[in-house]
Amino acid sequence: MSALTDQPATVVRDREMLETSIFLQPIAAPAVLGYFAGATGFLLFGVWFAGELGGAKGAGVLFPFLLLFAGIGQFCAGLWSYRARNAAGASLFGVWGGFWMAYGFLWLMATAHVLTLPVFGHGFQPLGQWFIYMAVITWTTAFATLARSPFQFVSHAVAAAAATIACAGLIAGSAGWEHVAGWVFVAASALFIYHGMAYMLNALFGMVVLPHFSWRGEENKLGATPLVPIEVPEAEPGVRVGQ
Numbered sequence: 001m002s003a004l005t006d007q008p009a010t011v012v013r014d015r016e017m018l019e020t021s022i023f024l025q026p027i028a029a030p031a032v033l034g035y036f037a038g039a040t041g042f043l044l045f046g047v048w049f050a051g052e053l054g055g056a057k058g059a060g061v062l063f064p065f066l067l068l069f070a071g072i073g074q075f076c077a078g079l080w081s082y083r084a085r086n087a088a089g090a091s092l093f094g095v096w097g098g099f100w101m102a103y104g105f106l107w108l109m110a111t112a113h114v115l116t117l118p119v120f121g122h123g124f125q126p127l128g129q130w131f132i133y134m135a136v137i138t139w140t141t142a143f144a145t146l147a148r149s150p151f152q153f154v155s156h157a158v159a160a161a162a163a164t165i166a167c168a169g170l171i172a173g174s175a176g177w178e179h180v181a182g183w184v185f186v187a188a189s190a191l192f193i194y195h196g197m198a199y200m201l202n203a204l205f206g207m208v209v210l211p212h213f214s215w216r217g218e219e220n221k222l223g224a225t226p227l228v229p230i231e232v233p234e235a236e237p238g239v240r241v242g243q
Contacts, residue, residue, distance in 0.1 A: 029203060030084055034077030034093035035196035039189040041070025041100045042159065046185025049166065049178055060111045067104025071097055088144040092156065095137045099130070123173025131167035135160050151213035155191035162188050 044062050047053055053062065075097025081089035110117045118124045142156035162184035169177030198210035211220040218224055 029199050030077045030080035030093070031086060031089050032196055032199045032203075034074055034081065034089055035192045035199065037070050037073035037077060038093065038096055038159075039192035039196065041066055041074065041096065042162070042185045042189035042192065044070065045100075045103075046162070046182045046189060048182070049185060050182030051175070051179050052182075060107060063104040063107035063111070066100045067108070071099075071101030071104055073097070075101060088141045088156075091137060091144075092141040095134065099134055103127075122175075124170045128167045128170030131163050131170060135163035135167060138163055149212045149214040152195065155188065155195060158184060158191055159188035 044065055048062055074093045078090050078092070078094025078097050081087075081093055106117070109115050138156060138160035142153050142160050145152040145156055162181050165177055165184060166181035168174070169181055194210065195212065198212055201209040207223055207225045208219065208221060211222070213220055
């Protein structure tokens with residue numbers, strides 16, 4: 001017999017094996033950092049890619065921000081999204097975070113004269129090949145978010161379209177298409193900023209301040225509280241899917 005109960009010890013052990021414990025951690029939704037860091041990367045790269053920041057000299061100034069914030073910040077958000085069971089966020093933030101870190105390091109080596117990068121507008125096929133991969137992953141996350149919100153689908157799709165146009169411009173060596181891709185990246189940045197603000201403000205105020213325009217109509221009503229507040233156990237990040 002168990003010393004603590006009147007039941008046999010084997011029954012107590014079997015019950016302990018069947019019971020599941022959830023250890024909660026006081027973390028905010030990783031998507032807040034992921035979307036803000038992603039918006040920064042799209043904005044900086046997009047304006048430069050559109051030919052507005054002085055070519056190679058401008059890139060040398062931008063690479064620390066792409067490497068540290070858009071890169072490391074977004075990559076960390078991707079890792080935390082795994083803990084929050086946000087599969088689309090983990091994929092999007094993790095892949096783009098790794099890309100911005102690699103791209104920043106590429107320009108770091110160019111600034112240190114370790115290697116020479118092609119002149120802007122004359123094509124860069126290796127980077128164009130990487131943008132094919134980025135486009136495929138981003139299109140995939142776009143269709144994944146369609147299950148939750150058509151507006152999030154649009155945001156991810158705009159980023160995917162920018163990567164698609166960028167790969168075409170880089171492989172073909174077309175400065176015109178690169179400029180178009182740059183401004184589409186800027187548009188994706190604006191949409192990502194909106195999502196970051198929505199996640200942050202809705203969590204802080206405990207109600208819908210900025211809707212994500214999801215399929216659930218009650219989640220789009222300003223001032224409504226359709227979801228359990230994130231600070232209570234039922235909706236703590238990692239317990240409720242998507243946060």
